[in-house]
Amino acid sequence: MRFSQLFTIRSGAWILAFITPSLALVVLISILTGGISSSRSFLVEANTTGMSVQFSGLNNAWPLGRATICAPLDRPKRENARGTGPCDERRYTPSENDDLLLEFPDGSSATVLVQGNGGLAIQVSGMSLFGDNTRILVARDDWIAVGAMVFSGQAVIGGQMGSGQQNILLDGRFEVRETSSFSLGGRNRIEVIKSGTLLRGEQASISESGADTTVTGHITWSDNRRSMDVVIVSLPGNTALSLGHIGGDQVSSIQPDWIDYALASPTLVALTLVLSICIGAGQLFFTATSYLRKTNRTSETTTTEGQ
């Protein structure tokens, strides 16, 4: 009875002695590969007064409904009067449109700014239908009636800070999400590897190998009449968040590394927990084995002495 007991405990100990270093190796490998993983997505959520997008793909259309189109003149007419309309008539020719659908071709761009009256001013370039620097004005009520404006392309939230800047990121946050290498139970686990906040006045964009990368996102109105809410999500890749600050001599790039991965990955935390249980159990088994072996030896000696 005692021998079979000892055998079971001993084999358990051996199994654990094998499992523990293997598990440690798995944790180490996943930390290292997590650090150099190239399939992460950045999510940025910001409250901003403006942003600019260079559209890519053929699926960018905003049904704006009622809008005022300010088409630029060849040259400003300085000697003329401004006029009382929404556009400065020394620079633009205004026209009203009751059912405007803005279809952005691949490569065209738009700068969207929230105006003082809560409406939108969209300045477009690279479109065949409108000349470059055409301003499209949408009243706030019309904008709310339109709903969300979705885009795909290279997006920059906020402008480079400087006196007079009107394109200002007011507040925001970012997350880096990654699919875990361990799909336990057949499901893909999405993990937040790194997160943080964006400060007022920063300029945020998502880049890949130094250049702005394609993101998808949407623009919606904010409860604050002077701003809009923007969410952008990057496609999976070796992406980084580029942040421009005032006083900085270059754009800072935020990219998670193995330290973030080791600290934040729930899978790793779970693995580390399992590993520590294994180590604890192993320790217990080895102590039990050596104790039983000792007791066994003592009883054998006692028996021999008894004979």
Add this chain to the structure above:
Amino acid sequence: MRLFIFSLVVLCPHFAMAQSNTTVSLVSDPFNEIVREAAKISGIQLRGLVSHGAYTDDGAPPQFSVILPQSWGGGVFCMRVVSSDGLYEAENTYQIPSTWQGGAAVLDYPTSTPGRLAALRPEEIAISSANGACGDTSGEIAVTFWEGAQVADSVSLLINAFRAEETYLYFDDEPSIPDIKCSVSSAAIRASFDTICTIPAALIRGRPVEATILPIKNGELGREVSVILHLGAAG
């Protein structure tokens, strides 16, 4: 003692220059330059009228020269150098001899950071040489050359348009010259100036011209600002 001899060797040529009657001399003492770690943004709109030579990052001290009109003779002018990121600024007054005949003058520029200046790319530096003492300039500005021949081929007017969408430059007294649409600076950090206007070649080396700057911001025409540009030795 060694320091004393060194000071004599360094300072003597400066005193000698100050005494001279035919060369432009540096008045500011000490030489006023600020190299800071954080950007400061000035409210001045006009930041420079510059002709850049070829860009060479050789670390050698930069050479500045300015075409000073004869009419400025006997007075002082203020030379202001700012980097686009606002981290380098220098503002110094120079004396022009009363016998000045008009022409190019090489400026004494004893910078403490020649390497840093030499590393600035043409779009990253603005230099203005304006008539009058620093803080009391008259709105007349002369073209300054940086690291180049003193014959201007291209001259740029650098301004801080405070993030205007568009900026136009008009020469109302020169009907043959079309108005100029300025471009946004290509510098990575645009803290001290953000717009560059290219002066038409026909005006270079000519008589002084009045230029009117018109910024357009948020779709609205802004306030016009006029400045007199000295693009040659005349005037």
